[in-house]
Amino acid sequence: MVSEQPLVEARNLTKTYPPRGSTAEFHAVDGIDFALERGESFGLLGPNGAGKSTTMRMIAATSPISGGSLRVLGMDPMTQGPQIRARLGVVTQDDHLDNELTVRENLHIYGRYFGLPRAVIRERATRLLDFAQLQEKAGDQVETLSGGMRRRLTIARSLINEPDILLLDEPTTGLDPQARHILWDRLFQLKQEGVTLILTTHYMDEAEQLCDRLIVVDHGRIVAQGSPRELIDRYATFQYIQLVMLPMYLFATTFYPLSVYPEAVRPVIQALPLYHSIELVREPALGRLGWDLLIPVAYLVAFGSVAMYVATRRMTRAMLR
Ligand code: ADP
Numbered sequence: 001m002v003s004e005q006p007l008v009e010a011r012n013l014t015k016t017y018p019p020r021g022s023t024a025e026f027h028a029v030d031g032i033d034f035a036l037e038r039g040e041s042f043g044l045l046g047p048n049g050a051g052k053s054t055t056m057r058m059i060a061a062t063s064p065i066s067g068g069s070l071r072v073l074g075m076d077p078m079t080q081g082p083q084i085r086a087r088l089g090v091v092t093q094d095d096h097l098d099n100e101l102t103v104r105e106n107l108h109i110y111g112r113y114f115g116l117p118r119a120v121i122r123e124r125a126t127r128l129l130d131f132a133q134l135q136e137k138a139g140d141q142v143e144t145l146s147g148g149m150r151r152r153l154t155i156a157r158s159l160i161n162e163p164d165i166l167l168l169d170e171p172t173t174g175l176d177p178q179a180r181h182i183l184w185d186r187l188f189q190l191k192q193e194g195v196t197l198i199l200t201t202h203y204m205d206e207a208e209q210l211c212d213r214l215i216v217v218d219h220g221r222i223v224a225q226g227s228p229r230e231l232i233d234r235y236a237t238f239q240y241i242q243l244v245m246l247p248m249y250l251f252a253t254t255f256y257p258l259s260v261y262p263e264a265v266r267p268v269i270q271a272l273p274l275y276h277s278i279e280l281v282r283e284p285a286l287g288r289l290g291w292d293l294l295i296p297v298a299y300l301v302a303f304g305s306v307a308m309y310v311a312t313r314r315m316t317r318a319m320l321r
Helices: 052-059 081-086 103-113 118-131 147-158 177-192 204-210 228-235 263-271 287-320
Strands: 008-017 026-036 041-045 067-072 088-091 165-169 196-201 213-218 221-226 238-245 253-257 275-283
Touching: 008 052, 026 052, 026 213, 026 221, 041 052, 041 204, 052 067, 052 165, 052 196, 081 088, 088 147, 103 118, 103 147, 118 147, 147 165, 147 177, 177 196, 177 204, 196 204, 204 228, 213 228, 221 228
Parallel strands: 041 196, 041 213, 088 165, 165 196
Antiparallel strands: 008 026, 008 067, 213 221, 238 253, 238 275
């Protein structure tokens, strides 16, 4: 069996911006390696300025690489840019939609840009409007759309050429939570349909929703990689509330995972006579929690033993009477 070659393969990929004025030469991408298989959903996660968009531009064959090697769909972006671009869908942060035109007209113009026949565009536009849940807006001018609708239209537009890979640069940045969830739902559907996605984000929750695998980039280098679950397990801090009641540790040291701790109960707890402290604890692992749990367990065992002892004595006395 011949295994399919990666859809995108980067080896020691670098991007260096030349010195400008008093600014020295700058390594925006500093030797990264990754490979992406067909049908995968791959993420680049990192803070602003990490080099994510620069990497995307090199994959999209709109910015030349400075070093290393990059193959996209088995082709060289330096010499086969137009062939690569024809088979990609690209969603950039600036949507460049034509505000004067209607939603459907924007799809048509984009289809014409790829040289598709009108009948094909008409059929695909109807399907994509359905996918983007914009059927009712088809005849409306783009300037009347909300931010979330614009983003969905941009994604629909990027699919008009039925691309092999869809590149999304921070697809939900600036959207409200509801619009983000609708967009995640649409992108998740694409993923289910087997579309290969590459996306950049600085939200771990977004990566967790959409990516099978991701690289974490900072200062142009890969600092971690794996599935979202692996990365969360490896790096996420565990947060909980530790509540101590006086006399010190006598009754309980109680833990609440932060997510279920209702802030409103704080004044009630603080008003209790034996209240000692509430502390927000962040732990990279469960080490301290494990040890602290021994305290209430030890008290339970101790109280339990005394209670058993008293009960047994009473029973023995009663029997002897
Ligand atoms: P990200 O997408 O992770 O926020 P970018 O890839 O946009 O980061 O940028 C990485 C770094 O490269 C940033 O420090 C940015 O200022 C710099 N950079 C991006 N484009 C250029 C350019 N055309 N010329 C010089 N520096 C640039």
